[in-house]
Amino acid sequence: MKEYKSRKKSAELLILELLNKKKSLSTKDKQHYLNLKKGFEGEKLFDSLTARLEYECIILNDLLLKINNTVFQIDTLIITSHKVYIFEVKNYVGEFYFEGEKFFKIPQYEIINPLHQLSRSESLLRQLFSKHGINLSIEASVIFINSEFTLYQAPLNKPIIPPTKINGYLNQLNTISSKLKRNHKLYAEKLMSLHIEESPYYQLPDYNYNELKKGICCIDCDSFSISVVGVMCVCKECGHREKAASAIKRTVEEFKLLFPEQKITTNIIHEWCQVIDSKKRVRRILKKNYTKIGTNRWIYFE
Ligand SMILES: [Zn+2]
Structure with a gap:
């Protein structure tokens, strides 16, 4: 190599x-x-x-x-x-x-x-x-x-x-x-x-959380028409199937990239993903993949 x-x-x-x-x-x-x-x-x-x-x-x-x-x-x-x-x-x-x-x-x-x-x-x-x-x-x-x-x-x-x-x-x-x-x-x-990781010359438009379309996006065809069937996310457009756990994690990473300063909480990710019914499921995935910080209603993940 x-x-x-x-x-x-x-x-x-x-x-x-x-x-x-x-x-x-x-x-x-x-x-x-x-x-x-x-x-x-x-x-x-x-x-x-x-x-x-x-x-x-x-x-x-x-x-x-x-x-x-x-x-x-x-x-x-x-x-x-x-x-x-x-x-x-x-x-x-x-x-x-x-x-x-x-x-x-x-x-x-x-x-x-x-x-x-x-x-x-x-x-x-x-x-x-x-x-x-x-x-x-x-x-x-x-x-x-x-x-x-x-x-x-x-x-x-x-x-x-x-x-x-x-x-x-x-x-x-x-x-x-x-x-x-x-x-x-x-x-x-x-x-x-x-080598420098981050270029000082990024040209990015302004954007904010409220104006962005929420939801899990199909990794194959970019459609937001995703339904959750058991442990899988299924795309209604192209039929692509992805484990819900990995689709959620991917969507959390998108959130982190767009909003690096924002705290990751169960509520916000639940809203960001849209299609996951249970907050418990969101919390479980956050717990598994990120470090939990704080207690009770002050919990967030890094
Ligand atoms: Zn698709």
């Missing part, structure tokens, strides 16, 4: 995913959500390619780093014996072209030039390496992962890898890479220790 650090959905994406089910998002928020979702899918697709690399290397996915109070993100970083490769992964679909320093979607919609993003990350990473005594050179590229992406007038001297060239690019690293040394592992550990 070469993948040192795996990729997870960010809290921002998880929250937007939930809000999208539980309220109607503004056009702008919805677009932001869909962009994040698409970006994540593209990155996972790239992960499935790097996971197949057969030479010795260390893969760190989704690093968030900071140097001189500037935060920057690296989609994929691969440490090989002779170099560190970093990749900015773009899941763009459609036809694009470069003109001068600008990047357009056809017909003429300008978007942020990914090469600028890339060189910013590369330069910040270089500073971070020098600060922490990491002595490896860096090669940076933009990966266009989607097979429905077409680029016209691609500047040949720029580090742009279109979908048809990705495998070739990754495989040629194979011929130049040799065994990793102890230092490489130490560098990887150093980068892991510098």
Whole structure:
């Protein structure tokens, strides 16, 4: 297993995913959500390619780093014996072209030039390496992962890898890479220790408890039409069955993600889940999965 650090959905994406089910998002928020979702899918697709690399290397996915109070993100970083490769992964679909320093979607919609993003990350990473005594050179590229992406007038001297060239690019690293040394592992550990969990740049809409749709949501089809039959939750839309205990726990986790400051009580979770008749059942599941704090009517769970 070469993948040192795996990729997870960010809290921002998880929250937007939930809000999208539980309220109607503004056009702008919805677009932001869909962009994040698409970006994540593209990155996972790239992960499935790097996971197949057969030479010795260390893969760190989704690093968030900071140097001189500037935060920057690296989609994929691969440490090989002779170099560190970093990749900015773009899941763009459609036809694009470069003109001068600008990047357009056809017909003429300008978007942020990914090469600028890339060189910013590369330069910040270089500073971070020098600060922490990491002595490896860096090669940076933009990966266009989607097979429905077409680029016209691609500047040949720029580090742009279109979908048809990705495998070739990754495989040629194979011929130049040799065994990793102890230092490489130490560098990887150093980068892991510098990784920041929470991005300061989340763009989340305002929301409150009252406006959100309550209920247990089907894990397969997102429907809220769930009925409880014995120990199971059954979806009336798609027929998916899930143990009620796990559906309730999942729904408590959703609550925690949306309202990290709120205390978890039997009453509030009973209301949040909607379809569980008995408060006793809710309390039993909270007791089993969380730590009970306080006594009598002041009880809550963490
Ligand atoms: Zn369903």
